[in-house]
Amino acid sequence: MTVESWDPKALETSLSDKIIGQFLVASGMLGEPEFGLEEGEVAALAPLARCGSADWAAASEGLGDAEVIALIRLFTLAEEAFALWDAGAKSPVIPLAAQLKKRGVYPDDLTAWIKAHTGNRFLPYGSLLDRL
DSSP states (O other), X not given: OOOOOOXXXXXXXXXOHHHHHHHHHHHTTTTSXXXXXXXXXXXXXXXXXXXXXXXXXXXXXXXXXXXXXXXXXXXXXHHHHOGGGOOGGGOTHHHHHHHXXXXXXXXXXXXXXXXXXXXXXXXXXXXXXXHO
């Protein structure tokens, strides 16, 4: 197993497979401090955690159901843990949850879990104005 180093000069600005992979690794470390992310990674990933709904919808199409659920859990908790990741109605949880609903696999208990772990009033449905 190799350990990669983080290079702040090599910042990515879109949801590449590499970035999604970083988020998925962090989603597997929800019980760890900072979800296993270094301080610089938290700051560098913040803008990507707030990418637009269309970007997250497209990125989630190629992911498995369990991966989408893992990302929903990560972003729900990360928004509370990292001020830089606060996204409000632009949270990736919203398009990720919509992807699960579109697939017909949205877990019955997921909304209750999200509500129990967030102060973001827009999760998991989004802004009413955005849905009109």
